Amino acid sequence: MNITILAIESSCDDTSAAVIQNGLILSNIIANQSVHQEYGGVVPELASRSHQQNIVPVVEKALKQAGVSKQDITAVAFTRGPGLLGSLLVGTSFAKGFALAHQCKLIEVNHLHAHVLASFIQTPTERIAEPQFPFLSLLVSGGHTQIIIAHSYTNMEIIGTTIDDAAGEAFDKCAKVLGLPYPGGPHIDNHAQKGNPLAYSFNKPSIPDFDFSFSGLKTSVLYFLRDQIKQNPDFISQNIDDICASVQKTIIDILMQKLHAAVKHTGIREIAIGGGVAANSGLRNAIAEFGKKYGYNTYIPERKYTTDNAAMIAITAYHKYLAQDFASQDISPRARYSLQEYFGKI
Ligand code: KG4
Ligand code: ZN
Numbered sequence: 403m404n405i406t407i408l409a410i411e412s413s414c415d416d417t418s419a420a421v422i423q424n425g426l427i428l429s430n431i432i433a434n435q436s437v438h439q440e441y442g443g444v445v446p447e448l449a450s451r452s453h454q455q456n457i458v459p460v461v462e463k464a465l466k467q468a469g470v471s472k473q474d475i476t477a478v479a480f481t482r483g484p485g486l487l488g489s490l491l492v493g494t495s496f497a498k499g500f501a502l503a504h505q506c507k508l509i510e511v512n513h514l515h516a517h518v519l520a521s522f523i524q525t526p527t528e529r530i531a532e533p534q535f536p537f538l539s540l541l542v543s544g545g546h547t548q549i550i551i552a553h554s555y556t557n558m559e560i561i562g563t564t565i566d567d568a569a570g571e572a573f574d575k576c577a578k579v580l581g582l583p584y585p586g587g588p589h590i591d592n593h594a595q596k597g598n599p600l601a602y603s604f605n606k607p608s609i610p611d612f613d614f615s616f617s618g619l620k621t622s623v624l625y626f627l628r629d630q631i632k633q634n635p636d637f638i639s640q641n642i643d644d645i646c647a648s649v650q651k652t653i654i655d656i657l658m659q660k661l662h663a664a665v666k667h668t669g670i671r672e673i674a675i676g677g678g679v680a681a682n683s684g685l686r687n688a689i690a691e692f693g694k695k696y697g698y699n700t701y702i703p704e705r706k707y708t709t710d711n712a713a714m715i716a717i718t719a720y721h722k723y724l725a726q727d728f729a730s731q732d733i734s735p736r737a738r739y740s741l742q743e744y745f746g747k748i
Contacts, residue, residue, distance in 0.1 A: 404424055404474070405423070405425075405476050406422070406423045406470055406474050406475055406476050407423075407476065407478070407479055407719050407720055407723060408465070408477075409511070410478070410480045410493040410497050410715065411493065411516075411711060411712040412480075412485075412490060412492050412496075413486065413490055413513045413710065414444060414449065414544070414545075414710060415452070416432050416710040416711070417432070417435075417456035417460050418431060418460065418711050420711070420712035420715065421464050422713070422716035423470070425717075425720050426525055427524065427525045428468035428469070428525075429467035429468040430464070430711055430712060430716075431460050431463045431467065432460075432710075432712070433460050435448070435449060439584060442578060442583075443584055446486045449488065449489045450486070450488030450489050457493070464712070476506055476723075477501075477509050477719065477723055477728075478504075478506055478509070479497065479716065479722075480494050480496070480497035480510065481512075482494060482510040482512065482733065482735050482736055483513065484514070484546075484736065484740075485513060485735075493735075494733070507728045508729045508730070509719040509722050509723060511715045512744040513715075513739075514541060515558070515718050516714035517543060517676035517708075517714060518541055518552055519676075519718045519721070520703040521676065523707050523713050530701075531701070533552070533701045535553060535672075536553045536672070537670060538551060538672065539552055539676060540657060540674070540676075540680075540689075541675075541676050541677045542568070542569040542675065542678070542680055542685070543570050543678045544677075544678055546563075546677065547614050547616070548560050548562060548564075549561050549664045550741070556721060556725055556745070558741055558745060560742065561612050561664060562612025562660055563614070564613065564614040564615065564616060565609060565613055566615050567615075567616040570587055570677070570678050572619050572620065573649075573653065573682075577589055579620065580623075580627075580638055581638065587681075587682065588681070591646075591681075591684070593642050593643045593645075594647040595683060597644040597647030599648055599651035599684075600651070601641070602645065603648065604623060604648065604649065604652045605622050606655060612667075613660075619649070623649060650682070650684050654682075654684050654685050654688050657685065657688075658688050658689075658692060661692070671698045671699060672699050673689065673699070673701070674703075675701070675702055675708075676703060676708060680702065686702050
């Protein structure tokens with residue numbers, strides 16, 4: 403019998419649905435929400451309203467593109483958390499209703515677990531090399547920055563985390579200071595490709611072990627710009643490429659320094675990245691070069707699987723299905739949902 407799973411992701415401002423059959427992704431539809439741009443950040447009420455409008459058409463499109471009917475679905479999976487509660491509620495309620503109506507299994511997925519497993523996404527047409535367990539995952543998103551040891555599909559251990567802002571937040575906050583639109587990460591990335599990363603230097607934090615700190619960077623960029631603008635009011639517009647390249651280099655250096663330390667400490671030579679910031683060109687190059695230089699195997703998911711998407715929820719749900727790990731109808735979403743809680747370690 404085929405294992406056919408419909409997966410839903412609605413943790414923040416993207417509504418996404420994917421279909422996976424016997425471990426291969428057949429469709430992955432994403433509806434982005436542009437309503438937030440004029441506010442400079444995600445507005446939770448608008449996000450949940452957009453999810454409500456998008457979820458039915460997005461699911462219909464995912465089923466159609468996959469060429470499967472609702473009756474073919476053996477399980478429906480959804481992101482339970484972490485994320486915005488109102489947004490999560492839309493995906494959770496939809497999945498619970500779908501499971502009831504079509505008498506299929508229900509699978510809850512932690513959003514961070516899914517970002518880590520994005521390196522295992524395969525489609526019928528493009529096969530990629532998969533990490534071997536145990537592997538190290540650098541998880542860098544808008545809300546999280548962690549170094550994780552993945553012992554197996556369903557057993558993971560966090561060895562480093564940010565003590566304040568996430569790497570994606572650092573990109574977005576620095577972009578805001580520079581007057582770039584939200585989310586700023588991709589804009590910094592674009593400008594950085596045309597700029598000199600050594601043009602300016604910003605202080606890096608000294609935090610012990612494998613933990614990160616990014617809150618100082620925004621302040622340091624802010625003070626730097628204030629001083630420069632005093633001398634030249636057009637400093638930002640005249641030097642935007644170099645500023646972006648230098649900010650991006652600082653963020654990447656902070657990430658790579660900790661990743662290097664974690665690789666040395668654990669002796670693990672398999673390295674994967676995941677999360678929205680893993681779409682960054684500079685970080686992707688840095689990881690690939692790091693692997694080449696030291697002989698490590700690196701796994702960099704396609705860009706569309708790094709930012710929020712339901713394909714990563716689907717591959718995670720597939721492995722939970724194989725482990726017969728199902729949820730019941732009384733489940734509710736969780737705005738805060740650490741991997742430790744999820745894996746039952748606390
Ligand atoms: O994983 P994600 O889509 O959502 C969360 O789970 O948070 O990550 C979103 C974050 C945002 O901060 C966004 O600016 C950042 O990923 N991002 C990037 C790039 N694309 C997305 N940051 C740097 N360079 C990019 N190309
Ligand atoms: Zn995410």
